Amino acid sequence: MTRFMRLTRVATVAMLVISTTARADIAIVINDASSIRQISHSEAVNIFMGRYRRLPNDSVALPIDQAPLKARFYKALVQKDMAEINSYWARLVFSGRASPPQQAGTYEDLVDIVTHNNNALGYVDATQMPAHMHVLLTLSE
């Protein structure tokens, strides 16, 4: 019985660790061919919120949203939910000021776009790092 309880406790702790890791981090990624190694949090906000889309190497940043991860990403980036993010973009889109990031419908679409464009920035769950990309910034949830 004691052994069973110990096993249960170990299993519970293991599951907590796994689930925490699974939802812990979101990584902003770029194609391995890019010379950019990292960006700051404020640069990430400027790029994804359409304020100033310039990469540290002076090229134009091309942010890409990933639909399945979008709500988690913006909560981690600017602590806002999707209604607030859409409200923010409504102000900029309907005054003709800026456009939101291009939308990738799936993880595979995102990987495809970032693989084919050296200036494209996407985000992925840190546990699902695609090949041939590196992490510019990690956001904790």
Next chain:
Amino acid sequence: MKSLPIVLMALLLACSAGAQAQTRLLDDRVTLSGFGTLGLIHSDQGHGDFVRDIGQPKGADKHWSARTDTRLGLQANVRLTDEIDGVVQGMSQYHSSGDFSPELMLAFVRYAPDPGFQLRVGRLGWDVDIISESRYVGYAYPWIRPPVDHFGMLQLTWIDGAEVTLTRPVGSDLAWARFFAGRSDSRFFMTDALQADLDAHNVVGGHLNYETGPWRLRAGYTQIHSDVSFSGADADLIGQLYSVNANRYLNYLTGFDELQVYSLGAAYSSGPLQLQAIWNRDILADGDTWLDTGFMSAAWRMESWTPYLLLSSVRTHDSREDPVGSNIDQHTWSLGLRYDVATNLALKTQFDRIHTRSPGLLWRSADDHLKGDQSNLVSLGLDFIF
């Protein structure tokens, strides 16, 4: 110049039709979107009808009215190359023509070779203060409508012209400046029987902005030179009574032909808290008469609910004895609630308590009892984007 928007629209459509997709990212060349509001308002004021701005010829009387706040906008964004794109937007709302006839609100081509530089040419929004460009997009703000004490007077809807925006990072902050020049047409109503048509042939302005963390700060200046024509039964009456040219006489008394707008604005958005404050001073021709308008707003988001509080005020400073009864002295307390039903749909309700010491141009069918009176308004709104 009046045909400019049509030419631009034709150019955009022709270019987009002829252009070939160049890369995987540019497949979505044309984006169609829209916004709208279904609004209902109820006033308890029997001595004057409430308007959203002085461009509305009729106001909301002592019943429910859907006219004041209801609107629909449609927009097409066209990406031509990586550096050039265009936007066309039409909107239908109750406005100065006395009906819901659609207006062309935006029709411009943008050249943005670099994130730090942007040039736009065509029909542009009226960007005089921090939210004037997006004041028709209900989904973009917590309130039922932007405060009437501030946005109800002396606003243009658009300008036909050009604009340059320069942006520079300052550490982790952003500094940016915008300069614009152009012209506009506008019609507003001074009473039920007196309207003013502005041919604003020279609109020049700019603003400096600083964005740091959750803060957006702006200081701006705009000047507008117009030819103003007054018409309606009251204008005829003035001409006959005093045997004068009513246009020249009313221009002399109102000073609407030369207008300068100074504006200071600040917005704060962090976590659940949203704060906004704007103050404008509109100086009329002779420099001795001006309007101070402003508001402060605080909103707090709790899951899908956003309660908010709004205080706005408008006051004319005039060394004369209010010669045409256009001087305003009014402030409003508003309390409201926004509920986000979905990520593109919000329901709102708002209560306004308006203290009117002098109604000026902001009320229709106003009688003397409105002076010093208080009005209570209840509004319901449904804002959506698609």
